[in-house]
Amino acid sequence: MTERELWERYQRYLCVVPALDFTLDVSRMRFPADYLERMRPRVEEAFGAMEALEKGAVSNPDEKRKVGHYWLRAPELAPEPALQKEITDTVAAIHAFAKDVHEGRVKPQKAQRFTHVLIVGIGGSALGPQLVADALGTAKDPMQVSFFDNTDPDGFDRVLAQLGERLSETLTLVISKSGGTKETRNGMLEAERGYSARGLDFSKHAVAVTGAGSELDNHAKKQGWLRTFPMWDWVGGRTSVTSAVGLLPARLQGLDIDALLKGARDMDAATRERDALKNPAALLALMWHYAGDGRGHKDMVILPYKDRLLLMSRYLQQLVMESLGKETDLDGQVVNQGIAVYGNKGSTDQHAYVQQLREGVLNFFATFIEVLKDRDGGSQEVEPGVTSGDYLLGFLLGTRRALYEKDRESLTLTVPDVSARTLGALIALYERAVGFYATLVHINAYHQPGVEAGKKAAGVVLELQRKLTTRLREARAEARTAEQLAADIGMPDEVETVFKVLQHLAANPDRGVTRTPGATPTQARFQAK
Numbered sequence: 001m002t003e004r005e006l007w008e009r010y011q012r013y014l015c016v017v018p019a020l021d022f023t024l025d026v027s028r029m030r031f032p033a034d035y036l037e038r039m040r041p042r043v044e045e046a047f048g049a050m051e052a053l054e055k056g057a058v059s060n061p062d063e064k065r066k067v068g069h070y071w072l073r074a075p076e077l078a079p080e081p082a083l084q085k086e087i088t089d090t091v092a093a094i095h096a097f098a099k100d101v102h103e104g105r106v107k108p109q110k111a112q113r114f115t116h117v118l119i120v121g122i123g124g125s126a127l128g129p130q131l132v133a134d135a136l137g138t139a140k141d142p143m144q145v146s147f148f149d150n151t152d153p154d155g156f157d158r159v160l161a162q163l164g165e166r167l168s169e170t171l172t173l174v175i176s177k178s179g180g181t182k183e184t185r186n187g188m189l190e191a192e193r194g195y196s197a198r199g200l201d202f203s204k205h206a207v208a209v210t211g212a213g214s215e216l217d218n219h220a221k222k223q224g225w226l227r228t229f230p231m232w233d234w235v236g237g238r239t240s241v242t243s244a245v246g247l248l249p250a251r252l253q254g255l256d257i258d259a260l261l262k263g264a265r266d267m268d269a270a271t272r273e274r275d276a277l278k279n280p281a282a283l284l285a286l287m288w289h290y291a292g293d294g295r296g297h298k299d300m301v302i303l304p305y306k307d308r309l310l311l312m313s314r315y316l317q318q319l320v321m322e323s324l325g326k327e328t329d330l331d332g333q334v335v336n337q338g339i340a341v342y343g344n345k346g347s348t349d350q351h352a353y354v355q356q357l358r359e360g361v362l363n364f365f366a367t368f369i370e371v372l373k374d375r376d377g378g379s380q381e382v383e384p385g386v387t388s389g390d391y392l393l394g395f396l397l398g399t400r401r402a403l404y405e406k407d408r409e410s411l412t413l414t415v416p417d418v419s420a421r422t423l424g425a426l427i428a429l430y431e432r433a434v435g436f437y438a439t440l441v442h443i444n445a446y447h448q449p450g451v452e453a454g455k456k457a458a459g460v461v462l463e464l465q466r467k468l469t470t471r472l473r474e475a476r477a478e479a480r481t482a483e484q485l486a487a488d489i490g491m492p493d494e495v496e497t498v499f500k501v502l503q504h505l506a507a508n509p510d511r512g513v514t515r516t517p518g519a520t521p522t523q524a525r526f527q528a529k
Helices: 003-013 040-054 069-073 081-102 124-136 153-169 182-197 215-223 244-253 257-270 280-291 312-324 354-359 388-405 420-440 449-474 482-488 492-507
Strands: 015-017 022-025 058-060 116-120 144-148 170-175 206-210 227-230 299-304 341-343 364-371 381-383 410-415 513-516 525-528
Touching: 015 257, 015 280, 022 280, 040 058, 040 069, 040 280, 040 420, 069 081, 069 257, 069 420, 081 227, 081 244, 081 257, 116 153, 116 182, 116 244, 124 144, 124 170, 124 244, 124 312, 124 420, 144 153, 144 182, 144 244, 153 170, 153 182, 170 182, 170 244, 206 215, 206 244, 215 227, 227 244, 244 257, 257 280, 257 420, 280 420, 299 312, 312 341, 312 420, 354 388, 364 388, 388 410, 410 420, 449 482, 449 492, 449 525, 482 492, 492 513, 492 525
Parallel strands: 116 144, 116 170, 170 206, 206 227, 299 341, 299 364, 364 410
Antiparallel strands: 015 022, 022 410, 513 525
16 A cells, blocks of 8 residues: 555544544454444443433343443443432542642651652552552652552562661552452551561551451451542453552642543543444454454453553553453353553564564564654754654654555554653553453453452462461471372372472471472472471
8 A cells, every 4th residue: 555545544534533533553453344334233332321321221140230330430321320429529529638648647657748648559550550650640749659469578679678668658448349459468467567576556557448348347447447439340450440440549639630530531431432433442442343353363462652651551451461362252142352452662572573574473463652742841853843742753653654655554653742642542542442342242241250260260279379388387397299299188189289289388498398309390398398
């Protein structure tokens, strides 16, 4: 296709959202001329399903839950007046609490003011807040932000060491809908230990974001924490960033959450448009379907040409892959759906994996994110008439052209800046696109049975570990192999898991297990100290 033909195709298929100064260019996706018309019946079905969802239909049949993250930025859409009031009251409470913290009316136990926020969460309870904090944060924010987003002991130690004496000025937010998420529970306990080591009462520095009546809610109230904020069962973790999960840490950091909500609300309005060519979320979903033949046969590579959007690919990994990675469809048929997502940032990518994108295996399509505004204020010239931002655009356009020349397809999202409003719009765009795509391929986007299976499997491993440690104490004087110990506890078929657990226990001196090497690693013997 000639450059002139590409320009004509660009104009024909360019999707524009004037209210947000936002465009989606699909001209470099090589879908045939009749593709959009052929997909029209499925798109109409997706529009209908989305309309029903927004009106309060039970859209997560596995858990018999409504799915209402769109109500978070348009409370008037919520199906019940009490729910509308709860949403607006929560946003008002977030503003009021953050103001009290910033002005020192809510203060730490032994310091004049909170200057730092430690967020304890995992998955959507961390990725959304991380994206917002990194994209919008500055050195001038009234509070800086850190995260416990795993159950890695060394990770906890690193964050606590970085905080150092500032822990006395740190407000900790523990975010868990059920309160039973083990990674978050572990992070809470590790944070509590860190405060205690410095002679501080954790309860005087702690806030919970959780479901009413949850384990965490009950614990926080019993311990006299500073405050609790709600999480609702109709908001999934990966779509929770415009709830208290994302809004509370953002407002404490000093960010404009009203603008974030407005951007999401404006994008929601744009993506209710029934003409797919004028609806960027519908058009995105159609391009994903085209690129992967409706089966996820190609990976989605996210290439934001802006440092502040570095975490966009990580955020979208969860949103897209947890929503769309499903074994069965709505009829119970095995379909093994999903789209793999990865990315970093431009132009860093050009010095990393773009070589493979251009010349290696053709198993992907790319999404470029172009940000028009370079920085606040003017830019110096790095060459006559050229700034560093000009180079960034040149690399984006050059990479897009280089990929297209090799039959590599791409989409381009163009946004005016990385502001709270723009970020809210991007989040809402992808939330809606995921919902549309799920209907196109007839799956449930709003449950995550694979995640629950992993949690259950972890519980089995920990129960096995308890049996092992009991047996090791009983046979204290005798060193035994993993095979012997697996037989001892009546689980001979789990010998590999037994061996891995023993390796881990022996590698940590405080666990009370020693290891004597054998002729091979698997013949090592273990015993209690």
